[in-house]
Amino acid sequence: MTAAASDRTANALHPVRTGLLRAAHADAEALLARADREAASLVEQARSDARALVAEARRQGEADGADSARDLLVRARREARSRTLGARREAYGRLRREAAERVGGLCATEGYAALRERLEQRARALLGPGAEVTGHADGGVVARTPGRRVDLSLTELADRALDRMGGEVRRLWEP
Amino acid sequence: MSRSGGIEYTTVRELRGPLAIVAGVSGIGWDEYVRITLASGERRHGVVLDADRDLAVVQVLEGTAGMDPEGVRAAFSGGPLRVPVGTDWLGRVCNGRGEPLDGGPPVFGSRDAEVGGAPINPVRREPPSEPVLTGVGVVDALTTLVRGQKLPVFSVAGLPHLELAAQIAAQATTAGEAFCVVFAGMGLTHADASFVRDALEERSAAGELVLLLNTADDPVIERILTPRIALTVAEHLAFTDGRHVLVVMADMTTYAEALREVSAARGEVPARRAYPGYLYSDLASLYERCGRVRGRPGSVTVVPVLTMPAGDITHPVPDLTGYITEGQIVLSPETHARGVYPPVDALSSLSRLMRKGAGPGRTRDDHLDVAAQLLASLARARQVRDLADLVGRAALSPTDRRYLDFEEAFLRDFADQRDDEPRGLDASLERGWRALLTLPRGQLSMLPAGLLDAHGARESDDHEDADEVGGPGRPEDPDSPEDPDSPEEEASR
Incomplete structure (x- = not known):
């Protein structure tokens, strides 16, 4: 083939080449545009998913946190309540011990003989004149008949008096 | 001091199981509360099961283990058990006879009351009205609990009735009015008792709960006292202090079994399934303590939970309970098997007083x-x-x-x-x-x-x-x- 023929052929194909190139450019641009759009959409979707995930994680975290906070609060309340009750029990125990000690001190007072006399009378009234009445080591008396016993020791009487106080004991911890 | 003036009886003829037979007594009656002192000074408590001439059969609540009959002294109180009543109970956790389990001092009250109580005089009853909302949707919507009502939960072993009872006790409210819950657990395993305590911790810490826990290994006579103590405390919180009180009692079947055991120990003639013939009136004496009293604020609402042995609704306990109470919430194994909680069988459940507590002006018009x-x-x-x-x-x-x-x-x-x-x-x-x-x-x-x-x-x-x-x-x-x-x-x- 001569050079002239070759030029003619090239000239004849020029529009085709131009057209093909234009079409290829257009396709490429469209492809790029679509790719850009898809990328943007994907990025947006990913961002949206990430936001949703973060929101969900935050919600779960808040819920877990609220649960933990509630558990902590319940435990703290239980502990506080337990300490309060423990302190009250201790105060009540001390009251009983002190009452027993103080009432024991009556033995050394002048009026103890008269008191003991009254307790003996009370014991005989309950168990009969034949009751065997003996002194108690802590003060007061204990009376016995076969099968029966009356404890009028000072510590026992103090215990019963405290039992009868009922709600008044609350003044130990209430204003 | 007791009516007997402090006389202690020292002749214990026999110790047999949880029973002590005390001789030489006079003027002793059934159900009298007894204070027992051991030679060591240790204190125990008991209840007179039977008294005949100069003999008294005493059930020792703490058991007779380690007791030497020689050194035992029994002081009879002259009457049934009395407990202090008042707001001191709120926030406390006690055993089935009202002794503290929470490390605190004994519960004090400005006065005390006999645990046997007395059912409300019928002519002074105010009809139940206004709801107690339990926070359990299917119960509130379909079997609304009404203040002053007694509405049992019928269940069978293996269903989550204790969970439901605890949930109701933890969540129930009365539209902002003063409200509290008394939970009486009877015959609970230690695991169940621990579950109940945890589930109700928040309410307990808020000072709105009285928790009485009688475990399965506690003496049966204590189990008979537990619901009575619960109701006595509830009555005073309601009718003296003006609160609406919900009493949840679980499980009433173990209560009835305890009653059967005590009845057998007393040598009574057994009736249906060996339960005592007075089971109906005994249950009624508990359930009828709920209600509202004319001219007094507050209300006592009772939710007893009972398990039907082998799912038999004709068993004496659910049968007699059904005669006394005002409806029932029935739990269904089929619904439970479908994974639904609470497994309420809505078609078998009914609150007879629902119309008095629900609808226009009370809950919602529709x-x-x-x-x-x-x-x-x-x-x-x-x-x-x-x-x-x-x-x-x-x-x-x-x-x-x-x-x-x-x-x-x-x-x-x-x-x-x-x-x-x-x-x-x-x-x-x-x-x-x-x-x-x-x-x-x-x-x-x-x-x-x-x-x-x-x-x-x-x-x-x-x-x-x-x-x-x-x-x-x-x-x-x-x-x-x-x-x-x-x-x-x-x-x-």
Whole structure:
């Protein structure tokens, strides 16, 4: 083939080449545009998913946190309540011990003989004149008949008096 | 000091099991409370089971282990057990005879009361009214608990009745009015007692709970005292201090068994299934202590929980309980097997006083209508399910298939609830509406047209239905319940 023929052929194909190139450019641009759009959409979707995930994680975290906070609060309340009750029990125990000690001190007072006399009378009234009445080591008396016993020791009487106080004991911890 | 003036009896003729036979006594009566002192100075307590001439049979609450008959002294109190009453009980955890388990001092009260109590004089009773909202949707919506009512939970072993009882005790409220709960656990295993304590910790810490825990290994006579102490404390919190008090008693079957054991020890003639003949009147003497009293504030509402041995509702305990109480909440093994909590069998459950505590001016205007429609539709759904078991779902009419969807929505969305989820009445009724709207409007004949319009009830789509006769065509509306994976179902997950 001569050079002239070759030029003619090239000239004849020029529009085709131009057209093909234009079409290829257009396709490429469209492809790029679509790719850009898809990328943007994907990025947006990913961002949206990430936001949703973060929101969900935050919600779960808040819920877990609220649960933990509630558990902590319940435990703290239980502990506080337990300490309060423990302190009250201790105060009540001390009251009983002190009452027993103080009432024991009556033995050394002048009026103890008269008191003991009254307790003996009370014991005989309950168990009969034949009751065997003996002194108690802590003060007061204990009376016995076969099968029966009356404890009028000072510590026992103090215990019963405290039992009868009922709600008044609350003044130990209430204003 | 006791009526006997402090006389202690020292002749213990025999110790047999938990029983001590004390001789030489006089003027002793049944049920007298006894203080027992050992030679070591240790104190125990007992109750007179039987008294004959100069002998008294005393059941020792702490047991007779380690007791030497030689050194034992028994002081009779002259009457049944009395307990201090008042607000000191709130926030306390005690054993079945009212002694502290929480490390605190004994419970004090400005006065005390006999635990046997006395049922409310009928002519002074105020009819129950106003609801106690339990925060359990299916109970509040369908079997509303009314202040002053006694509404038992009938269950069988293995069902979560204790969870339900604890949930009700933890969540119940009375619309902002002063309210508290007395929970009496009877015959509980230690694991159950621990569960109850944890579940109710918040309410206990808030000073709105009295918790009495009698465990399975505690003496049976203590189990007989536990509900009586609970009710005595509740009565005073209600009628003296003006609170609305909910008393939850679980499990009353173990109480009845304790009664049977004590009755046998007393040598009484046994009646049905060896329970004593007075089981009915004994249960009534507990249940009838609830109510409201004219001219006094407060109310006592009782929710006893009982397990039916072998699921037998004709067993003496549920049978006699059913005569006394005002309805029942029945738990169903079938519903439990479907994974629904609480497994309430709505069609077997009933609150006879619901109309006094629910509806216009009390809960919500549409409450009673919705409840009635839910139950009616559920009854039809159950018939349809039986039919579907015979002929298959495909052979059902489109409307019938909607009933199956309704039942699923009822169970999954309306009834099912977490055991730590307090559900408000509004939310429960809205879920009820959602379940009902799975049905065509024409099937909701118990609801007024205005309400149906307001909730967007749709007429049945005949074309759609006709299409579906030949096969499971997909409905146009994605919200339609024709889809087995309907949004209602998803919402409940």
